[in-house]
Amino acid sequence: MRIFRSPKVVIGLCLLAFFLLLALVGPLVAPHAPDWQANTTSGVPQxxxxxxxxxxxxxxxxxxSQVLAGGRDTLLISLLAGLLASVLSILVGVTAGYFGGVVDDLLSMLSNIFLALPGLLILMVVMKPLPPQDTSNPFLIGxxxxxxxxxxxxxxxxxQTLSLRNQDYVESARVIGERSPRIIVFEILPNLLPILxxxxxxxxxxxxxxxxxxTWLGVIGVPSGVVTWGTMLNVSQASGALISxxxxxxxxxxxxxxxxGIALALLNFGIDEIVNPRLTSARTGRGSGIKFRLGLTPVVQSASTKGDAK
Structure with a gap:
């Protein structure tokens, strides 16, 4: 497949597979439980x-052991958030672009309102009052x-849907009597898969x-004996690890x-280069320009040499 020819995609997939494997088997192969303590009287980190x-x-x-066990909740919640946000994006964005008119105006206004809201601040306001048993639910947090x-x-x-809804194949589907939900699912969404x-x-x-x-700021707590990468940063900061x-x-x-983050960013950049023809053509154009100049160099040199000989 063309997507696997991109070095960014290959490296990103390898890194992501490593961390997913770490999240799945990490808690099982960890030498100790996250809250295990060594039998020592020293109160200084070793x-x-x-x-x-x-x-x-x-x-x-x-x-x-804490690092091995801390990735499961972090990756699970982030994947759930990505999945649910993608479903909402499809419902709102594709619906607004396909139907247009008043539906587009209302849904676009709703999107603009959520874009204007400070995301982290809203999360802090919503999550802070919740009881601990709710903040430990990954589906709720996601x-x-x-x-x-x-x-x-x-x-x-x-x-993107605005540019696709008037294409010939979409108009043909309308002419033969296909309903709007079927057109969206079978005609428009397949062409949106790279963007999705x-x-x-x-x-x-x-x-x-x-x-x-x-979790780093302490807004979301975790049950006793459970750690995440964020709670590790929170506890280390509270204990003065940075200063000490x-x-x-x-x-x-x-x-x-x-x-x-790097693994996912590489995947995103790789997919963007494949989907966006401007990035691919620009990169190819730079390479071809270098080859063209290098190819002319011997010709120019040979011409000057002939002039000197005369």
Whole structure:
């Protein structure tokens, strides 16, 4: 397939597969439970060693085990948020673009309102009053994050649907009597799949950033004995790890969050280059221009040499 010829897509898929595998089997292969504590009286975090591969926390908890166990909720919630936001984007954006008129005006106004709202602030206001048993529900958290993440994708899908609704194959479907839902599902949506994939990836990136930020700030709590990459950053900051130089406490979860973001960003850039012909032609044009100039160099040199000989 053409998509797998892009180095960005291949590297992004490999990185993403690694972190997904880490989220699935990490808690099963972790040496210890996330809240396990070593039998020692030391109250100082220990640096990486043979006993603690990634060091220990102030309570002598194994950072390596916490990193392995902390990715499951983070990736699960971000994927749920991306899926739900994509469904909302399709319902609002494609409907607005296809029907137009008053429907388009109302749905576009709704999208603009959600685009204008500060997403992280809204999440903090909504999530903070909820009881702990609700904030530990990944479906609830993913749904709330999706409510602040769907508007951008809806605007993109609306713009693309506006350009597709008057195409010949769509008009032919109307002429033979196909209903609007069938036209949207079988005629328009297949042509929006690359944009949907890019929108989904972008929303997952937003979901990871939002969930890690909320847990880092302490807005979302987790049950006792459960850790996430965000709560690891929260506890390390509250314990003065940044000031005391205990880098092994906060660097591993931060690198994991950054690694997932890089993997998804590479996928997004790779898909964008394949879908957008301008990026592909620009990249090809630069390469062909270099070859053209290099090809002329020997000709110019040979001409000057003949002139000197005369």
């Amino acid at each position: 640096p990486p060693s043979s006993d603690f591969w990634f060091g220990s926390t102030q309570k002598q908890e194994d950072v390596f 749904g709330v994050i999706a409510l602040t993440a769907w508007a951008w994708g809806a605007r993109v899908l609306r713009a 994939a890019s929108s989904f990836i972008f929303t997952v990136i937003y979901g990871i950033g939002a969930y890690v930020s909320l 130089g205990w880098w092994w406490w906060y660097v591993p979860p931060a690198l994991c969050v950054a690694g997932v």
